[in-house]
Amino acid sequence: MKTKALKAALPYTLPICVGFLFLGMSYGFLMRSKGFSFTYPMLMSFFIFAGSMEFVTVNLLLSAFNPLYAFFLALMVNARHLFYGISMLHKYRNTGWKKPYLIYGMCDESFTINCTVTPPEDVDKGWFMFFVTMLNQIYWVAGATLGGLLGYVIHFDTTGIEFVMTALFVVMFINQWEESKSDLVRREIKGIRLTSRHISALIGLGCSALCLVIFGSKDFILPAMALIILTFTAVRKRFESLEVKEETINERIEAEVEE
Amino acid sequence: MTTVQSIITIAVVVLGTLTTRFLPFLIFPENKKPPKYITYLGAVLPFAVIGLLVVFCLKEAVFTKLHGLPEAIAILFIVLLHKWKKNTLLSIAGGTILYMVLVQTVFA
Structure with a gap:
C-alpha cells in the first residue's frame, strides 16, 4: 500500500524537486554568505518549512531583536495557509496520525498537488498525500542544507545575492498576474x-x-x-x-x- | 542578535507559521462551514501578500542614495526575461546574477 502510494506521488513532485533544490540551495547559500552556520538553513528549512518566510527570517535575524514583530510578520506572510487549510478541511479528514503532519507540511506546492490531484482508485489517499508532503519537504531541506554547505567551499563576491528573494517574489507576482x-x-x-x-x-x-x-x-x-x-x-x-x-x-x- | 535571541526569533516564526496552518482545522472541525468573510479574505489576500513582499524586499533600497536604481533595472530585466522565456527558475537566476553584477561593478 505504501510503495504504491509512493510510486503514485513521486512523478507529481519531480518538477518541484528541481525548483526546491535550486531555491533551497540559494537560500542556504544566502544564509551562509551572511555568516550563518549551515545548521541554520538546515533547521530553519525543516522547522519553518515555508520558503517565503524563511527568506524573510534572514532579514529578521540580521536586524534588532523583536519577537512580537516576527510573530505578526509570520502570521501575515503565511496568512494564505489559513485559506489552504479551509480548502483542505474535507480532504485531510480520516487520515489518522498522518493528519498533523499533512497540516504541518502544507507548503504552497504540496497544497497545490494535494488539492488538485486525485490519486488512482487503488491508491490510499492518506498515504499519497503523506508522500507528496514528505518528498517536497525532503527536497527543500536537502537543498537548503546543500546550499549552506556549498557556502563553505565556493568563495566568490556574494554582494547582492540577497536579491534572489526579491527576484523570487517578483516572478511570483508576474506568474499570478498572468494567470489572472x-x-x-x-x-x-x-x-x-x-x-x-x-x-x-x-x-x-x-x-x-x-x-x-x-x-x-x-x-x-x-x-x-x-x-x-x-x-x-x-x-x-x-x-x-x-x-x-x-x-x-x-x-x-x-x-x-x-x- | 545573540544566539539565544536568534533561536527565540526562529521559534516565534515557527509558532506563527504553525498557527496559520493549524488554525482552520482547530476552528472548523469536520464540515463546519467557515464564515463568508473568511472565505472572501482567503480568495483575495494571497494576491495582495505577494505585492506586500515585493515592497518588503525593496524597503531599504528605496531610501538609499541610488533610490533603488539597480533594483529597478534588475526587476525590469526579470519582467522582460519572464515574458520572453516564461521560465521561473531562469528568471530568478538571471535577475539575481544581473543585480549582483550591477552592484559589484557599475554601482560599486
Missing part, C-alpha cells in the same frame, strides 16, 4: 482588462508602498497589513456585487465570440 488574465473580466480601463485578482495584487502593492512612504522602512509592515485587510473589508460589497456583473459581462463576451 484567464479570470473573469472585471473591468476594462483604457483597454486594459483587470480582474479581481489583479485588483487584489494592486491593493497589496499600493497599500504597502503607501505605508512604506508614510511609516518608513522599519515600521511599515504592520500598518501595511492592517491597511490591506481594511481595504478588502471596505471594498468587499463592491467586489462581491461586481462578481455577478462580471459573470454576465463574461457571458456576453462569450456570446459575441460565438456569433
